[in-house]
């Protein structure tokens with residue numbers, strides 16, 4: 297098996313009360329693990345590309361040897377693995393403010409609040425499951441948008457800077473249907489700003 301579950305950089309209960317221990321434990325050991333298992337299974341069928349970087353495969357998805365079905369399986373599960381691996385690292389029990397990022401956000405969005413407003417609206421506007429992102433585009437601009445399912449910004453060549461998982465599995469145990477309350481609380485465990 298090529299890919300394996302990365303360890304969390306903190307304990308399962310470290311993000312409480314904003315994200316509860318059970319949600320973190322299931323999200324990491326069950327949901328993220330499932331994406332990894334499916335990713336490994338589909339890559340076994342394509343040994344020629346199995347050693348290539350996931351980001352490179354993702355950015356050139358149409359040039360890969362996947363059949364139509366496996367292309368979707370790869371897109372969903374490589375996306376799931378990359379998105380979650382990233383998600384765990386931008387959260388922490390204590391803030392580790394990225395001053396440079398914060399300055400860039402203020403410059404491009406006018407204020408931190410305006411950025412949060414746009415990011416929250418994007419996360420709220422995603423119907424069903426998906427993510428909201430702050431990305432850096434190839435010409436170094438910041439952009440907010442959301443993606444469905446496990447689609448990664450890397451598919452379009454953008455670099456994720458901040459991302460929130462708005463699948464119900466990320467918040468349902470504590471927040472049930474109250475996605476807005478989850479998003480507002482989540483900013484407390486986003487370490488970067």
Ligand code: MN3
Nearest residue numbers: 327461463466
């Ligand atoms: Mn998730």
